[in-house]
Amino acid sequence: MERTWLWLIPAAPLATSALCGAVALAWCRRTDPAPRRLVGVVACLGPALSFALALLAWAELRGLMPQGRWLSQTLWRWLESGALQLDIGFVIDPLSSLMLLFVTGVGTLIHVYSTGYMHEDRGVVRYFAYLNLFMFAMLVLVLADSLPLLFVGWEGVGLCSYLLIGFWFEDPAKAAAGKKAFVVNRIGDFGVLIAMFLIFWTLQGAGAPGLTFAAMRNHVEAFTPAIATTICLLLFLGAAGKSAQIPLYVWLPDAMAGPTPVSALIHAATMVTAGVYMVARMHFLFDLAPVASTTVAAIGAATALLAATIAVAQNDFKKVLAYSTVSQLGYMFVGVGVGAYGAGVFHVFTHAFFKACLFLGSGAVIHALHDEQDIRRMGGLRRKMPLTFWTFVLATLALAGLPPLAGFFSKDHILWEALSRPNPLLPWLPSVLWAVLVLAALCTAFYMWRLVSLVFLGSFRGEQHTYAHAHEAPPSMAMPLVLLAMGSLLVGFLGVPHALGGSNRLETWLHPSFAVAGSAATEHGATTVASTAAGETALHESSAALAEHAGSAPLSEPGAMAVALAAALLGLGLGFQLYARRPQTAAALAGRLQPLQRLLAGKYFVDELYAAVIVRPFRLLSEALWRLVDVRLIDGVINLLGGVTRAFSFVFRFAQSGYVQTYAFVVVLGVLVLLLRVL
């Protein structure tokens, strides 16, 4: 259905970004302070307006038949090159509507939080300009109706991520972290670009050139399995870069150099889930490529476990949460990798709430302790910051997956899908995936409760006057914390599985977006609204098929849930025992397992490995090119040309003696020669 106001959703934060940017520019030479409070209010208005419009769009979608839930707007002709004709167009279907709601909702809360967190910073105006620009790019990414436009948003969020990680660019380490994020993402973007070219090439070969998602879905039969696998693997390379999966996850922990609200918004809740969103968006291709999907699931599970184990041994508050994010993103990729796109997106959704809450809680603690981030110098903050403590615990339990909090439903949905969906290539894979994820869940619960114990329980281990000055978060920071904690508590109920007597409304809501290709045509031509009955039949058929698969799983759904829950409880209990009750046992254990401890604290030395295998050879190659090709060859050719010119001029300048009479003599000689010729 055409709507003329969709463009306002991304335009609102773009406008406020431009406004903040103008103020920042106007004040960069002035000594008097910029109107920070006003800028903060303006900066919150942009995302808030987007959120209101997102709610409106959601309400409109609800009013439509499930198969016709499709709002779109075409703005203008963007590209016209050969057979390619592309419009700037936005589309809202159930998937993008869900993404819109939490991106704008969580985004608005984090903007509000930022007004409190950043109000003492000199660059706060510039900060809000970047943050609003990020919202714009993220909304373009979510709303795009074609892969190239999605890519524009994709690059935009990458740019804003770079700008905000290196926000305090006076510190070379922080500037370097921003660069690292940008360069690593670039590697992934290369994959997306090649995939885009391949898609266009295939569709053109099929006589239907186009890069909109609708065009791809409608001509999905043009993709042979081989080409679909190639495309999907390349797309996943991009997703691995953006969403921090093996082998490109290394940038995300370093990205914690940015301000904490940025870590919450960009590096936990929204941008890093863009990879999952893209895979879900391109599900019709991944459905055709079991090899690629299996790769996605396997890499997701590996990342989930790897990052969860690293998080166990980190001592930087935000690093623990960063590795936790990497790990949770791994869960999401397992979801979309096994074909349970709804489950993956559900976890994206719930994760946004509890992880944003955790990050904002960490920000409140760091703020209260004057930029202290080492959890070994914290402790006992429960009494000083009760509100932060309780919201943090709630979000922790949600992340650990305790019922009835949000993470329980979404994580167990993924676990169950991973276990119950048979893999067409490797029959043993579902059980392995499930076991790895349960193990990762155990680690998750353990490191999260270790974090809670070290930060909030026990007694303070830092300097006493820091503790004395620690204070509860101001209202602008407390309000988002409370709302996000409530979200962590409640949003899970949207996806209560059938096994627990729920109806999984989220899955039903998302179903039209992930419907099989055959029904895509009706979705595009929204005028021919398919009957509700047809849609529901399709849904029932797919759930019937799933129930059939479930029969092959080694465990029943409640049984699998119980195992995962037991793992989470074990992890929480261990974390409590080791770090709150008997810290000396933890120290002794760490001493006994020193090689392991060093391996984990060193993050498996992946950064060092990359430095040795990729970065250093690359630098050596660059240096060789510089010293040999650039300095010797290219400069040599230029110098040779210059030398030849100099040599010639050295000879000819004797003609220019500067003596008038010499010149006159030459003139006379010339005249004589002419005379001789003439006579």
Add this chain to the structure above:
Amino acid sequence: MVGLHEYLILSGLLFLIGAVGVLTRSNGLILFMSLELMLNAVNLTFVAFSRYTGRLDGHVFVFLVTAVAAAEAAVGLAIFVNLFRLHRSVNVDQMNAMGD
């Protein structure tokens, strides 16, 4: 009877004397005088041909050449006066400002 030939020979001699003067003398003023000599040698040719052909074009040219020579002398002498003030000399051999 003095004919065209004699005039042309005289003017050729004058031109040669002027040219040799320009090429060999280093005093700027003498250089100027030699230059004037060359101009006037040409003037003489113009007048001689004018008489010979009976047309007045040659006379007109002579006026022009004289006017230009006068202007040139004025400018040139002004330059030499200034050069003399600067270098205490009007020797053209020393007026070489070329680098190297």
